[in-house]
Amino acid sequence: MRITHFKVENYRSIQKTNLIPLKKYTVFLGKNNEGKSNILRALECAIKCLDGESRGTRMGMKRQGFSFERDFPVSKQEEGGTTKFRLDFEFSKEDKDSFFELFKIKIDGKIPVGVKIGTLGYTLSILPCSFRDKYINRGMILSIDKLARESVEYKILLDGGKLKEKVKNYIFSFWDIRTFMFSIPDSPEKDGLFSLFKKNRKLYQVKSARGDARLSEVVGFISQRLSANYIQSVRTEEYISEILNKAISFRMREIEEDEKVKKALEIVEKAEEDLLEDVAKEIKMAIKDFIPMVKGVKLARRHPTKWYGGMHRGYGFQIDDGNLTVIQSKGDGVKSLLALGLFKNKIPKTRHSVIGIDEPEAHLHPGAIRELNSVIEELSKTNQIVIATHCPVFVDRKSISSNIIVDKGTARPAEDIKEIRELLGVVPADNMINSSLIVLVEGECDKKILKRYFELESQKINKGLMHGEIVIEAAGGASKVPTMCQVYQGMLANVVCVFDYDAEGKSAFKKIEDSKILNSKDLFYSKIKGSKDCEVEDCINVKVINEVVQEYYDIEEFELKSSKKKWSKNLEFDLDHQGITLTETALNEIKNKIVERVQNESDFVHPAAVPFLKRIKNRVESLLK
Missing domain, CATH: 3.40.50.300 (P-loop containing nucleotide triphosphate hydrolases)
Incomplete structure (x- = not known):
């Protein structure tokens, strides 16, 4: 069971909200004194009213966490009125089975429960829904008026407004709160509304002709869970x-x-x-x-x-x-x-x-x-x-609508990350104004290789890149990735990090993991099966690398042989066998030429790198709206 929606009216600074969606993780955002905390207190108060009814407590409204002088809007206290809450409940399959076993009633949708609080007490009711419409003629009690002191009033809708059972006298005991009593008016209303009536210390007990499912029992069923x-x-x-x-x-x-x-x-x-x-x-x-x-x-x-x-x-x-x-x-x-x-x-x-x-x-x-x-x-x-x-x-970056904007006593789901940034005073970098997702890599070549792969393999990611929803950023080295990760998180962006599988990459990966800056699902190594160390460039087909090296050094034949080392070390070793020394400048120029070649290739990925790249693609797609 879970609460799917919540609504507040006339509670402290909250005048009236729309129906607020509540998910597994919901965040209320707003400036000071806008009503965030009051919405949380209202939710607690509403649940306490349900729990109080299920227990049969009569300890006054303060026990339920409500004081009219404190909690009803001060500007409205002279004219009077009521505070209203609404809780929409969704039952799990196990809850539905248990409910049917108790009440012989099947739940086929959400059950909205209304709580109305006045100066004397509170009213619980099942609001219009398929459940209410379906069982309105089965004697279901639709609302209970609970006064703050000794008297308790119950209301019931009966079939056609006519009594079909004999009425019997019942001597009322103050503590017999669990017995349900109903008066019998001289002229019953057409809708069959009955309420508690006390005369000469006697009450009259009425039961429906069909079924005796009662709201208090429904409320008890919910509150126990x-x-x-x-x-x-x-x-x-x-x-x-x-x-x-x-x-x-x-x-x-x-x-x-x-x-x-x-x-x-x-x-x-x-x-x-x-x-x-x-x-x-x-x-x-x-x-x-x-x-x-x-x-x-x-x-x-x-x-x-x-x-x-x-x-x-x-x-x-x-x-x-x-x-x-x-x-x-x-x-x-x-x-x-x-x-x-x-x-x-x-x-x-x-x-x-x-x-x-x-x-x-x-x-x-x-x-x-x-x-x-x-x-x-x-x-x-x-x-x-x-x-x-x-x-x-x-802030829930993965589900923007789980963030509720509270402003001037109202509450509504956020529409985009830009709105949340403005509310919290977060100033993003120029290239991040519309972005909600950052893919952080070590170097510029890594950035271009990954971008090309996304363009070829994912229309969804490619569209996000074109519209600025996704930004691929190069940190300028593995050691700088953890710091940049914190900066981008502070800008309310989802962040995915891709590291080389070498000593520097492993150290940065561990630093982020230990500090819990990111979830481990958002951290990736450029790991290829069988290799001890890897770089993102190891994801490129050897044929492309061989052709670039041949052109760069103007040699007729070159073959990059596979080993457990990363590609740059393999390149240095294989060139040394041909009497060529690989300098740092030459390595960077070869990297750039490989990236240029990749931009014109549609089949540049090394077969062993496909699983690694697919995992990154699937994660990035899942984080998009």
Whole structure:
């Protein structure tokens, strides 16, 4: 299950958004005070309302994360109104099967759930869709009005507006929230709308003639598979402690269900100690990606002499990153990384997790930001990630529409990379104004050879080159590639690097890989099977090289013999056998002449190089729009 779209109306600075598409990885971009963080908070609030209904909680709207005075637009509070959210859910095949097993109803599309919040409480409803239209006459409850205090109101659409079952009295108990009650008006409306009616402490229970599928159960089905986690931009030690205590409390509830634990405090104390030790190990593993220098984590009860239950107990948190220190004494950067790392431990594996992160770059060094970005990308494989940021590093370059532009209280998908650059104040080089993809090579000859190959083998890439969407750049040496890679990434471009398979190329490749500047899928060696060292020129058919060398030295016969060395070393060795010394100047001139010849050849690729060149072509094509 996942959320496919989200909509907000009248929440803090957000007046009304369009239906916002949410993908596996979605980035909200915008200037300060435009509403990015408020959209993340709105998403969390909407999910909490679903979760609150499924649990039957009646703890008031603040428990759901909503305060009318704080969250409803101040300019509209005098005239009144409601805050509205919409969540569109798409079910997986497994979810559809489970849903059918519970409700005997087949899901054939998305289910949009509406949340409407007023001064008294909130309303949940299934919005118009094929699911609602199909089962409207089966007694499906379409909306539930949940008041903030004691009373709860439910609404139901019945078949033809007529009751087909006898009505029976029911004595209402304050805590009997899970029983569904409906009043019987003297004159039922044509659409069959019924609501809670209380008289002389008695309620009337009504059921549909056909089926008793209920919205609260549908909401419960969804919320049990959903988890909302909002990570605020200012991540203090109190906030980290709150995350930690929630994670431990979730586990402690499992322990409290054990009858032996309830009867024997000593067993509980021992179990808790073991649990804290296990959780400490799990937390260490969870934050290891964020803080590689961490050596250990220590947890201890703040009130070791009294048993209050997992939900009421606090825990102290110490971290050893070379110096065992309480979390309060750590710097803001470490606290920020800890808060993010702890969420990997907090998320229930049985639920679809939605993680909202506000300004993940806060308090972090640029190197740590890149490290964090790679971890977040990994998290997005198993969780739905929503980010609010000013930082270009977190922009989704591969799917431009996953970046949502937030401006003046509205939100919409970005149309192109140029728009995102302007918003974030990124100034690209003149030749990169329209480009979204850079292919970075070591030298000019490599650039021309690769460009010629793309022209012959890929209409899609050739079109991108002509329109300026793709730029092939020569770094002027392998050692310069990592720095240029960072520069182009800062310009919000996708970058693919192609290296010679020699000592210099391997060193630059490893530098980029270790610093996680790029995904390993975007790094390529010019590797040909059977060769120990290779250059891009090794991709050229030997016949072309032989003809160029013969013309350059005006010799009748020359054959470049294959070996495990790169082509320039082979050339030097074979010319030496003919009494010719290959100088650096001569090598460069021969390279240029080979490139000139390649521009007029349609069959210049060495057969052994075809797999390597195809891999680069396929990757570049996949990164284009």
